Amino acid sequence: MPGRQFVIVGGSLAGVKAAETLRIEGFDGSIVIVDADHEPPYERPPLSKNALLGDDDWSVAVLHDEKWYADHDIDLRLGRRATAIDLDGHTVSIDGDRDPLRFDRLLISTGADPRRLDVPGADADGVRYLRTMDDARLLQARLAERPRVAVIGAGWIGLEVAAAARTAGAQVTVVEARSAPLLDALGATVADVFTQLHRDHDVTFRFGEGVDEILTVGGHVRGVRTSTGAPVPADLVVVGIGVAPNTGLAEAAGLEVANGVLVDERLQTSHPDVFATGDVANWLSPVLGYRLRVEHWANAHDGGEAAGRSMLGKTLGKEGTGYDVLPFFWTDQYDAGIEYAGHVPRDADPDVVTRGDLSGREFMAFWLSENRLLAGMHMNVWDTMDAVQDVIRSKRPVDPAKLADPDVPLDQVYA
Ligand SMILES: Cc1cc2nc3c(=O)[nH]c(=O)nc-3n(C[C@H](O)[C@H](O)[C@H](O)COP(=O)(O)OP(=O)(O)OC[C@H]3O[C@@H](n4cnc5c(N)ncnc54)[C@H](O)[C@@H]3O)c2cc1C
Incomplete structure (x- = not known):
């Protein structure tokens, strides 16, 4: 052509x-x-x-x-x-x-x-976002100074930044309006594993608190005033409140x-x-x-x-039905490697089933609706996501007891 x-x-x-x-x-x-x-x-x-x-x-x-x-x-x-x-x-x-x-x-x-923080002081020097390579270079240089870091938002980016900042030796406080990290995405049981993971690395959480103001001295960040009024001292604020x-x-x-x-x-x-x-x-x-x-x-x-x-007008998908992938993502935080496949609609209110050792951070989690698998995740249980995707795609009812049992292979969890 x-x-x-x-x-x-x-x-x-x-x-x-x-x-x-x-x-x-x-x-x-x-x-x-x-x-x-x-x-x-x-x-x-x-x-x-x-x-x-x-x-x-x-x-x-x-x-x-x-x-x-x-x-x-x-x-x-x-x-x-x-x-x-x-x-x-x-x-x-x-x-x-x-x-x-x-x-x-x-x-x-x-x-x-990135969505921007819209509070007094949000334009101060030392309020950062992370999307571009320029953003990352600036952040890397600041983290090397081992500042006191306030991370706003305990979503995926906020938690990865918290992990990187702690690994770099910075003092880290995460301010999150909800009562746990990733609560909407994962539900309370799995969210608690992420809370513990970060607490074990000395991250301080301020849950249930919004941000009212970035506190500054001479245009430089000195802290965050949250909705409880209690300040979080900080030299660097990293905002991760979604895109x-x-x-x-x-x-x-x-x-x-x-x-x-x-x-x-x-x-x-x-x-x-x-x-x-x-x-x-x-x-x-x-x-x-x-x-x-x-x-x-x-x-x-x-x-x-x-x-x-x-x-180019070519067909898409295995059966020509269109772009037929299932959502998939991964994240790495400290020594925890996480992969997630599938999708839970916002209004789904799914049942959550886990298998493995949550406190040892070697487990899988499954989100079900009427015993059909919507999504699955693992932490440090590798080579499992293809099988999870097969179960989701099958749309067949599963047996929650089999899903919860680490001895039952994932291709045998059907009801
Ligand atoms: C720090 C970070 C870590 C991440 N880690 C993970 C991870 O571990 N796992 C995972 O699954 N996903 C991760 N993601 C998400 C993943 O990177 C994004 O889903 C992906 O970048 C989306 O790609 P995209 O090409 O659709 O858009 P983008 O990457 O957003 O790129 C869009 C491009 O369009 C350009 N643009 C916008 N408007 C215009 C315009 N008007 N004219 C010209 N150019 C324009 C922008 O400059 C940009 O280069 C991460 C994202 C970030 C920021």
């Missing part, structure tokens, strides 16, 4: 995987990737793990060297922000460019940005947006030539039968590949 031009707005994991897939699938038209970040495209998980501690150099996060883009004839435009999409005219405007960029097909993979999808471009263009850019099973938006995937997309899952937006590495990776295929 020479002469055709595919444009990808957002050149992180999802965007680069899509470009890679277009070439693998034989697309020989032009590919332009536009990304607001000035760094060569990189993936984010190392930014809150070993690289943050200086154990790895930052190059572990870089997806490809610059030569790769040249070799694959991919026009990578870094430090450039797309400002508008004209759907009828099939063009994208780029900040600073006089002429808009023409596209035959467009992928929106603009990801998500919001970057839907502004899509919305202004008139694409359908609701908690992300709405796409169908083929990752196609409400315009037939425009696709979206990764953290920004809210897609209709053919496996689950409902929409979801996922903020994890595997979805950006697999979704990028799927979007590349879909832009």
Whole structure:
């Protein structure tokens, strides 16, 4: 298809995987990737793990060297922000460019940005977020000074930062409005394991407290005043209160947006030539039968590949039903390695079954609705997630007693 031009707005994991897939699938038209970040495209998980501690150099996060883009004839435009999409005219405007960029097909993979803290003092020097490589470099330099750190929010990023900061020798207090970390995602039983994990590493939790003010002296952070009024002394505040999808471009263009850019099973938006995937997309899952937006590495990776295929009109999924992956993610905190597969809808109120040794941090947890497996997780019980995914996909009823028994293989837990 020479002469055709595919444009990808957002050149992180999802965007680069899509470009890679277009070439693998034989697309020989032009590919332009536009990304607001000035760094060569990189993936984010190392930014809150070993690289943050200086154990790895930052190059572990870089997806490809610059030569790769040249070799694959991919026009990578870094430090450039797309400002508008004209759907009828099939063009994208780029900040600073006089002429808009023409596209035959467009992928929106603009990801998500951290939600900002909106309290007095939140602009102070020493209030940090963690999303980009620049953010991580700044944080790494500050952690090396062994500051007193207040982490706002006990979600995945907050807990990883707490672990990294403790490993770096900093004093760490985590302020969390709920009564436990990750409570909505995991429920109380499993959340308590994370509380204990961090307490065993001398992290202090301030549960049930909101943040009212960042306390400063001369513009520098000196602490956090929480809703109880009791201050948390701190030289560095790291905010991890979730992310919001970057839907502004899509919305202004008139694409359908609701908690992300709405796409169908083929990752196609409400315009037939425009696709979206990764953290920004809210897609209709053919496996689950409902929409979801996922903020994890595997979805950006697999979704990028799927979007590349879909832009070429190829079928997706094992049975051609569409983008049919189950959500999957991992996290590493101290010596605990965690993987999670599946999805629990917000209103599900699932039953939780565990197997193994929770206090020894070698266990699995399962979330069930009417004895059907919605999701499974392990802590330090490796090579289990493929079997968990098979049980979820089967949609067959399981026997909770068998699930709870470590001696019953996961392919024999059915009722
Ligand atoms: C510190 C950290 C650690 C993580 N660790 C894990 C982990 O352990 N496991 C896991 O499963 N997931 C993890 N994640 C989540 C995972 O990194 C994300 O799900 C993934 O990065 C999403 O990829 P994406 O390509 O969809 O979007 P993003 O990575 O958000 O990239 C979007 C890109 O779009 C660009 N962009 C946005 N708007 C515009 C515009 N208008 N014009 C041009 N460019 C634009 C941005 O600059 C950015 O480069 C982590 C995330 C962070 C921040």
